[in-house]
Amino acid sequence: MTLTCKSWFIIRFAIRYKHFLLAVLLGLSVLAFGLGGIYLHARGSLESLVNEKSNIASALLQNTMDEAHIAVNKATPLLGAACTPATAEELKRISVLSPNIRTINLVKDDYVYCSSLFSRTLKKNANTHISIDNRLFLATHNYFNPNENILFLSSKAGDRYAIASIDVHYIKKTLKTIGQKIPLTVTLNNQQRVTYNTFYSETKNGTLIALNSRDDEFTISSRISQQMYLDYMLSHLYIPIYLCIIIAIIISINGYRQLKRPRSPQEELRRAVEDNEFLPYLQPIVNHQGRICGAEILMRWHHPNQGFIMPDLFIPLAEDTGLITIMTTQMLTSVKSYLLQNQHYLPDGFHLAINISPGQCNDLLFYNDCLSFMSVFPEGKVKLVAELTEREFIEDTGNAALLFEKLHNLGVQIALDDFGTGHSSLAYINQFNIDIIKIDKSFTHLIGSVDMPSHIVDNVVDLANRLNIDVVAEGVENATQEAYLKLRNIQFFQGYFYDKPIPPAVFIEKMQQQSDRQARLSADLSLNG
Numbered sequence: 001m002t003l004t005c006k007s008w009f010i011i012r013f014a015i016r017y018k019h020f021l022l023a024v025l026l027g028l029s030v031l032a033f034g035l036g037g038i039y040l041h042a043r044g045s046l047e048s049l050v051n052e053k054s055n056i057a058s059a060l061l062q063n064t065m066d067e068a069h070i071a072v073n074k075a076t077p078l079l080g081a082a083c084t085p086a087t088a089e090e091l092k093r094i095s096v097l098s099p100n101i102r103t104i105n106l107v108k109d110d111y112v113y114c115s116s117l118f119s120r121t122l123k124k125n126a127n128t129h130i131s132i133d134n135r136l137f138l139a140t141h142n143y144f145n146p147n148e149n150i151l152f153l154s155s156k157a158g159d160r161y162a163i164a165s166i167d168v169h170y171i172k173k174t175l176k177t178i179g180q181k182i183p184l185t186v187t188l189n190n191q192q193r194v195t196y197n198t199f200y201s202e203t204k205n206g207t208l209i210a211l212n213s214r215d216d217e218f219t220i221s222s223r224i225s226q227q228m229y230l231d232y233m234l235s236h237l238y239i240p241i242y243l244c245i246i247i248a249i250i251i252s253i254n255g256y257r258q259l260k261r262p263r264s265p266q267e268e269l270r271r272a273v274e275d276n277e278f279l280p281y282l283q284p285i286v287n288h289q290g291r292i293c294g295a296e297i298l299m300r301w302h303h304p305n306q307g308f309i310m311p312d313l314f315i316p317l318a319e320d321t322g323l324i325t326i327m328t329t330q331m332l333t334s335v336k337s338y339l340l341q342n343q344h345y346l347p348d349g350f351h352l353a354i355n356i357s358p359g360q361c362n363d364l365l366f367y368n369d370c371l372s373f374m375s376v377f378p379e380g381k382v383k384l385v386a387e388l389t390e391r392e393f394i395e396d397t398g399n400a401a402l403l404f405e406k407l408h409n410l411g412v413q414i415a416l417d418d419f420g421t422g423h424s425s426l427a428y429i430n431q432f433n434i435d436i437i438k439i440d441k442s443f444t445h446l447i448g449s450v451d452m453p454s455h456i457v458d459n460v461v462d463l464a465n466r467l468n469i470d471v472v473a474e475g476v477e478n479a480t481q482e483a484y485l486k487l488r489n490i491q492f493f494q495g496y497f498y499d500k501p502i503p504p505a506v507f508i509e510k511m512q513q514q515s516d517r518q519a520r521l522s523a524d525l526s527l528n529g
């Protein structure tokens, strides 16, 4: 399976910022739990509020219905008689005594023949026609209000009816006053409906809360949509929401601090290795003609909080913990990709030195790193040099000798670093078939001083010549030192006089400039020649 550039970018980003992402995830989880809880609470509260409002609306409507029942019951005895002025007067009296009832009427053969509104018998015509299908029903009626529905409640006696009319406008006002933003609906006999629904548009989705009246004559209902739940939560529970956000941020920041908190030096080093915080720097090595012919890889720790940390401060711990092995692999892998892309700027036999610690001489992991490094370059392009320090004693359990033999077979050279400062220089030369000696900078620095023990440098060079070993003079800082060392026919020079350790990209620039200069010089020579 191949990973696209985008996936790589995401993976690298996730690895690089994993602590930050974990902290954000923690905060978001807390926020999700908190808001989830608040939302559930809001649901419960809103549902009980709607229940309460439905109950109040139902009670008020039931009152009106009871009033209508009493009114029609009072009017029922009048059904047997004709519509005299006295009957009409009695209907008016009943209606006036019932504050929520607008009219009381007597109906026969689907026509209103007597009403509390008129003091005479009404004629059969379109205006007085009324069809009564249910005990409670909604209808428009020309006499009472042709433009709006009226709620009628009827009571039957033989083939006649006493009916009371209730203003629907009044019912709507009741629903509005009680419901406020919550839409309430009155449904009669499970069919005809009166709704007050101006704030939220009507929906078929959501939680239905329905309450039947005492005699199942009507139902008060409300459907709570998702929007209503959210609005309720935001308007009533904003303080818990703010608190939840603040707590999530605090937990996030704290989590981040905990994840990033200073650990033991060992843990911190391990974390840095996982986060690829160790970078290779390259210090140029120049030849007798002053041209860059190689470089030494020197490790730097780019710490996210402390900036660049020099190797003296972390190499001993890396050696103790064994992490130096993987750090060396990281250095070689990184430098390999820089040099591979720019190998056309490198002179053949480019001298690339890397430090190895005594602990790395006990197994063949370093050999595998070298093998992988060498395999990508054409033969003879790069001369890899393993620099052995004398700081610690290399125990020759047989493994070190085997490692050096295999490295030699691969074409990797062995250099003895800090020569003369340790306790086993000569023993190592004899034991490990050393190819290069590096004169320690403490000796180089003495060149030019009054009490310079010149015989030390001279003797090292003399020894190297006799054993056919190359010499690198380390720590060259001025022209006097260079001149002195050049007179002794030393092959390689390294020090601040030429350059400090620099990032690989800067080193490549220098190689490119040198390569361009060489090309111009060759072109001039061939023109003149």
Ligand SMILES: Nc1nc2c(ncn2[C@@H]2O[C@H](COP(=O)(O)O[C@H]3[C@@H](O)[C@H](n4cnc5c(=O)[nH]c(N)nc54)O[C@@H]3COP(=O)(O)O)[C@@H](O)[C@H]2O)c(=O)[nH]1
Residues within 6 Å of the ligand: 283, 296, 297, 298, 299, 310, 311, 312, 315, 324, 328, 331, 355, 356, 357, 387, 389, 417, 418, 441, 474, 475, 476, 477, 494, 495, 496, 497, 501
């Ligand atoms: N096992 C590994 N050890 C490593 C690795 N990278 C570095 N090291 C060891 O750390 C020691 C300190 O290294 P550093 O601080 O990088 O110092 C090197 C040069 O910067 C310094 N130098 C070079 N020229 C001059 C100079 O002209 N003057 C001056 N005062 N200092 C100079 O010397 C150090 C060179 O080190 P070396 O050649 O290895 O002796 C260092 O001893 C390294 O061994 C690593 O990847 N693995």
